[in-house]
Amino acid sequence: MARVVVRNLTKKFGNVTAVNRLTLDVRDGEFVVLLGPSGCGKTTTLRCIAGLEAPDEGEIYIGDKLVNELPPKDRNIAMVFQSYALYPHMKVYDNIAFPLKMRKYPKSEIDRRVREVARLLKIEELLDRKPKQLSGGQQQRVALGRALVREPDVFLMDEPLSNLDAKLRVYMRAELKRLQRELKVTTIYVTHDQVEAMTMADRIAVMNNGVLQQYAEASEIYSRPSTVFVAGFIGSPPMNFIECTLVEEQGEAYLDAGAFRYKLSEEQAKLVREKASSSELLLGVRPEHITLHLKPVEEGIKGRVYVVEPLGAELIVNVKIGESILKVKTPVHGELKVDQEVWVSFNRDRVYIFDKRTEESII
Amino acid sequence: MSRKRVLIHVVAWSIALIWIIPYLGVFIASVRPYSEIVDGWWNLHPFTLTLDSYSAVWNHKTYPLKRAFVNSILIAIPATIIPILVASLAAYSFARFSFPVKDMLFLTIVALMSLPQQVVIIPVFFLMSDMGLINTRLGLILLHSSFGLPWIILFLRNFFMTLPVEVEEAARIDGASDFQVYFRIVMPMSLPALASIAALQFNWVWNDFFFALILLLSPDKYVVTQTIPMFIGRYLISWDKVAAASILDMSVPLVVFALLQKWYVKGVVGGVIKG
Amino acid sequence: MRRHRTPLLFLAPALAMLLLFVIYPFVYTVCGSFLKWKGRSIVGVAGVSNYQRVLGSSDILNVRRLLKLKGPPLGALVHNLLWILIQVPLSTALGLLLAVLLRDVKGGVVIKSVIFLGMVIPMVVGGILLRFIYDAHAGVVNAVIRLIGLGKYAKTWTAHPDTALYSLIVGSVWIWTGFSMVLYSAGLESIPKEIFEAARIDGASGFRIFWHITVPMLRPITIVVLTMSVLWALKVFDIVFVATRGGPGGASSVLALEMYFRAFYHMPPDYGAAMAIVTILTLMTLGFAVYVFRLVVK
Ligand SMILES: Nc1ncnc2c1ncn2[C@@H]1O[C@H](COP(=O)(O)OP(=O)(O)OP(=O)(O)O)[C@@H](O)[C@H]1O
Numbered sequence: 001m002a003r004v005v006v007r008n009l010t011k012k013f014g015n016v017t018a019v020n021r022l023t024l025d026v027r028d029g030e031f032v033v034l035l036g037p038s039g040c041g042k043t044t045t046l047r048c049i050a051g052l053e054a055p056d057e058g059e060i061y062i063g064d065k066l067v068n069e070l071p072p073k074d075r076n077i078a079m080v081f082q083s084y085a086l087y088p089h090m091k092v093y094d095n096i097a098f099p100l101k102m103r104k105y106p107k108s109e110i111d112r113r114v115r116e117v118a119r120l121l122k123i124e125e126l127l128d129r130k131p132k133q134l135s136g137g138q139q140q141r142v143a144l145g146r147a148l149v150r151e152p153d154v155f156l157m158d159e160p161l162s163n164l165d166a167k168l169r170v171y172m173r174a175e176l177k178r179l180q181r182e183l184k185v186t187t188i189y190v191t192h193d194q195v196e197a198m199t200m201a202d203r204i205a206v207m208n209n210g211v212l213q214q215y216a217e218a219s220e221i222y223s224r225p226s227t228v229f230v231a232g233f234i235g236s237p238p239m240n241f242i243e244c245t246l247v248e249e250q251g252e253a254y255l256d257a258g259a260f261r262y263k264l265s266e267e268q269a270k271l272v273r274e275k276a277s278s279s280e281l282l283l284g285v286r287p288e289h290i291t292l293h294l295k296p297v298e299e300g301i302k303g304r305v306y307v308v309e310p311l312g313a314e315l316i317v318n319v320k321i322g323e324s325i326l327k328v329k330t331p332v333h334g335e336l337k338v339d340q341e342v343w344v345s346f347n348r349d350r351v352y353i354f355d356k357r358t359e360e361s362i363i
Numbered sequence: 364m365s366r367k368r369v370l371i372h373v374v375a376w377s378i379a380l381i382w383i384i385p386y387l388g389v390f391i392a393s394v395r396p397y398s399e400i401v402d403g404w405w406n407l408h409p410f411t412l413t414l415d416s417y418s419a420v421w422n423h424k425t426y427p428l429k430r431a432f433v434n435s436i437l438i439a440i441p442a443t444i445i446p447i448l449v450a451s452l453a454a455y456s457f458a459r460f461s462f463p464v465k466d467m468l469f470l471t472i473v474a475l476m477s478l479p480q481q482v483v484i485i486p487v488f489f490l491m492s493d494m495g496l497i498n499t500r501l502g503l504i505l506l507h508s509s510f511g512l513p514w515i516i517l518f519l520r521n522f523f524m525t526l527p528v529e530v531e532e533a534a535r536i537d538g539a540s541d542f543q544v545y546f547r548i549v550m551p552m553s554l555p556a557l558a559s560i561a562a563l564q565f566n567w568v569w570n571d572f573f574f575a576l577i578l579l580l581s582p583d584k585y586v587v588t589q590t591i592p593m594f595i596g597r598y599l600i601s602w603d604k605v606a607a608a609s610i611l612d613m614s615v616p617l618v619v620f621a622l623l624q625k626w627y628v629k630g631v632v633g634g635v636i637k638g
Numbered sequence: 639m640r641r642h643r644t645p646l647l648f649l650a651p652a653l654a655m656l657l658l659f660v661i662y663p664f665v666y667t668v669c670g671s672f673l674k675w676k677g678r679s680i681v682g683v684a685g686v687s688n689y690q691r692v693l694g695s696s697d698i699l700n701v702r703r704l705l706k707l708k709g710p711p712l713g714a715l716v717h718n719l720l721w722i723l724i725q726v727p728l729s730t731a732l733g734l735l736l737a738v739l740l741r742d743v744k745g746g747v748v749i750k751s752v753i754f755l756g757m758v759i760p761m762v763v764g765g766i767l768l769r770f771i772y773d774a775h776a777g778v779v780n781a782v783i784r785l786i787g788l789g790k791y792a793k794t795w796t797a798h799p800d801t802a803l804y805s806l807i808v809g810s811v812w813i814w815t816g817f818s819m820v821l822y823s824a825g826l827e828s829i830p831k832e833i834f835e836a837a838r839i840d841g842a843s844g845f846r847i848f849w850h851i852t853v854p855m856l857r858p859i860t861i862v863v864l865t866m867s868v869l870w871a872l873k874v875f876d877i878v879f880v881a882t883r884g885g886p887g888g889a890s891s892v893l894a895l896e897m898y899f900r901a902f903y904h905m906p907p908d909y910g911a912a913m914a915i916v917t918i919l920t921l922m923t924l925g926f927a928v929y930v931f932r933l934v935v936k
């Protein structure tokens with residue numbers, strides 16, 4: 001068990017900068033998820049930590065030891081690959097035993113540990129099979145077993161659940177989390193699935209284009225996104241963004257979106273004046289923080305129903321306001337028709353304002 | 364069947380006949396006495412079945428095929444195993460590592476495939492004389508092993524590139540050294556490709572005539588291909604014996620081909636076409 | 639780090655063997671072709687005189703007969719070129735036709751295997767087979783000739799100057815067709831069936847499909863087949879050695895054989911000439927290989 005510190009990590013492939021000055025501090029026993037869209041450098045980061053890729057710049061510490069020059073086998077890490085990377089010619093038993101064999105453990109010790117891990121993962125009856133004869137979920141457990149058996153300092157997992165079907169994925173998610181709690185092994189887990197990240201992580205590191213966007217607990221990432229990217233990436237359906245400009249009239253501050261004006265509170269106006277680099281702003285509201293009204297209300301913005309997407313107990317209503325579309329999440333309304341006039345109002349405490357130019361959060 | 368399809372079948376099988384008849388001819392010639400075949404093995408009266416020719420060439424006074432078989436096998440087996448081991452290491456290096464001048468080196472090695480045997484043989488003859496390897500199996504084994512390297516390197520490098528890298532990376536994380544990754548993970552995963560190569564290289568060495576002709580000088584060292592022309596007399600050819608010797612000679616590569624047909628064709632094709 | 643040492647370790651044995659038994663001898667031969675030899679000893683620089691001697695010899699290039707447009711012997715160099723000109727197109731085209739034809743013939747797989755045997759058996763045996771079928775009495779070719787009433791033409795085809803070379807070349811088509819057929823078969827399998835189906839729906843006839851779809855899509859394979867066939871036709875040795883020894887009177891000789899005679903058969907050996915011959919041969923194989931490679935890379 002150990003903490004992992006990544007400082008100013010940069011990795012380039014030709015002229016692609018896969019990871020750009022990334023700094024990350026993972027506490028001992030913590031479960032950290034690297035989250036981000038495809039190609040944002042998650043795998044590359046993980047591979048640098050594993051020693052499969054040599055960083056161009058920056059330092060990596062595992063348990064306070066600088067490991068930049070250490071080969072993977074000397075870093076005492078275990079990695080679970082997206083493709084599982086099981087040894088196809090070895091039985092499950094030998095797959096799990098392989099890391100111990102390489103470290104010249106005595107036979108009896110190997111046997112004891114392999115069986116223990118197999119019991120833990122409920123794959124005891126599979127030990128004599130070859131990987132080809134296993135289902136995806138079983139292969140996944142074997143890969144996990146191979147990682148667990150060594151009792152490593154750090155677990156690295158690269159989308160280990162993405163090849164499983166939806167149901168199994170949810171189940172394994174819980175299992176993995178439980179295992180990690182039990183073993184208290186520092187874990188760095190890569191995924192592009194935000195639900196997986198939200199449910200499993202102690203802390204989430206959101207990446208985009210090789211740059212770390214925000215590193216915080218799940219609730220914080222959701223409620224206080226630090227950039228437009230994070231705000232838009234987390235949450236489903238994603239946050240609504242409305243381009244607007246700051247206007248001041250008679251001592252009051254408004255956000256002018258063309259089709260409507262949103263009046264800022266005293267406090268909000270003060271923050272905006274302080275932080276904004278120009279009057280170009282983005283107003284962000286999550287669909288779940290918008291209320292839909294069938295009759296005019298105070299501070300309500302008028303629009304028309306554009307599309308209705310039923311989600312079972314809830315609806316996503318696309319409301320057309322001027323030229324832009326707002327997604328609104330709302331409990332089922334019986335009588336919504338396309339083109340019907342509706343009014344929406346924002347939950348004032350849950351309105352975000354971003355600087356359009358820097359994409360940084362203001363409120 | 365439509366008339367067109369009947370026609371296609373007739374044409375196809377007629378062509379097949381052209382290819383089969385020579386083999387059939389030597390086979391029939393090999394199991395009948397000389398007197399019956401000297402004017403054509405297709406004359407079936409009289410027809411005497413005999414294996415005399417086989418025993419004659421197998422136990423020949425000066426050029427017994429029995430001994431030649433032993434020689435051929437003692438050369439072909441090591442000359443199959445050695446280049447596979449050596450070439451596969453190099454191929455792995457080309458497939459997985461990056462190092463300076465890699466592409467240049469690889470292209471050079473591939474270009475070596477087009478060299479004719481004759482272009483190396485005089486200096487090799489000198490070299491082997493100086494090393495005392497003329498007329499030894501070791502000399503021929505070394506030469507065949509070296510000459511087989513380029514195509515095996517090319518073939519295996521292409522094959523290794525299709526293997527999933529993650530499996531090797533997993534092994535490295537699990538604590539395996541480069542050699543361990545290679546021998547415990549890559550080699551076992553490559554068995555099909557190795558089977559293709561083994562079949563082709565074995566046959567190539569077994570079938571070789573030229574290198575043996577130059578390097579093996581005394582009849583007790585002769586390999587099978589070298590022995591066959593010895594049964595062709597200057598004026599009179601004993602077709603029965605030549606046929607029997609030919610059948611014996613080609614039986615070995617034919618058996619290899621039959622056993623490993625799938626891999627054999629893959630080998631021929633695989634070096635050339637991807638997938 | 640480790641990364642620098644391992645590739646070298648892995649490469650070292652192969653490089654050592656290639657250097658000692660392939661590259662060094664190759665360079666030695668090329669250099670040696672410009673030197674003056676006396677037995678095994680180098681006695682001076684020959685410049686291009688070995689080449690002059692070789693190319694001036696009627697064994698290699700029989701200018702007199704060539705100018706008179708006579709048949710073989712025309713010299714080994716010309717024979718090799720004739721070999722390429724005749725065998726390569728024939729076996730390539732035949733292989734393609736067979737690959738297409740045998741695709742939907744019952745027992746096609748068996749026929750293919752039989753045709754492919756030419757690639758499996760030793761070339762020495764290939765030579766024996768050719769000598770055997772062309773034999774005046776025991777050969778099946780003459781039996782067929784007699785059968786169709788042309789008995790007066792029956793002879794040992796490989797024993798006569800005008801026919802020896804050509805009968806070997808035709809025989810080599812028989813041996814080598816299996817290679818192109820197998821490659822083309824594999825190539826045909828790799829063309830998605832939908833393409834043919836789409837063409838048929840578009841109303842293309844069988845021949846047009848063959849000419850406008852199959853042939854162009856098999857182009858990469860054609861390049862490979864042509865390359866390998868040309869290289870093989872340049873390197874041909876065993877068949878000739880066994881079937882005719884280049885005879886009669888050099889009428890079926892080839893470069894590899896001439897090189898063998900000069901270095902290892904005639905006494906005393908003429909290494910200078912032998913090296914010059916094989917350098918010419920290698921120049922052709924290597925040059926051709928590089929040319930094709932450039933073509934493919936472009
Ligand atoms: N070996 C490589 N050579 C060249 N470019 C690479 C290499 N590996 C990754 N890249 C590039 O680096 C960037 C980051 O890749 P990376 O695999 O880390 O993304 P990722 O976040 O894991 O994406 P995904 O979710 O699709 O797995 C991408 O633009 C990718 O194309």
Ligand SMILES: [Mg+2]
Nearest residue numbers: 042043044158
């Ligand atoms: Mg990835």
